[in-house]
Amino acid sequence: MKKLIALGLLAASFAVQAQTAQPALDLATAKAIAEGCEKYAASKGWRMITAVHDTAGNPKYFSRMDGSILISVQVAQLKADTSASLPVSTRQFRELAKGIPGAEVLPRTTSIIGGLPIMTSKGVHIGGVGVSGGSEEEDEECAKKGLEAAKNLL
DSSP states (O other), rough: OOHHHHHHHHHHHHHHHHHHHOOOHHHHHHHHHHHHHHHHHHHHHHOEEEEETTTTEEEEEEEOOOOTTTHHHHHHHHHHHHHHHHHOHHHHHHHHHSTTTTTTGGGTTOOOEEEEEEEOOTTTEEEEEEEEEEEEEHHHHHHHHHHHTGGGGO
């Protein structure tokens, strides 16, 4: 009888997990985002670094174009972390941080513009993309183009 009860509880737990399972950022989508950004950057003559992270802040894909500046590696990663941790852009985080003392020094976040959340077509937050190497506006524009390039996968 105890085994039957344990089996029933196990089955119930799998059923609950299946119902609450969230979509995850897969490698193909992360790569498509980075490649979309790179293609756009190349057309503009920009040398960008693109970091794509899942919602746990783990790197899923990273790309550094030839000739990009090295400090942008860490900046792109921080932008990706910020928008992977919160479903907001780093531009929005900058505005939010103004009203919250200490928010600008939270670990693994930045208010430098160029990070965007990755959202599925159903509005589920699955990660963040961070781009660095140009001006803040160029970085953000490039991140948007990356997301547009992967739209059919989201």
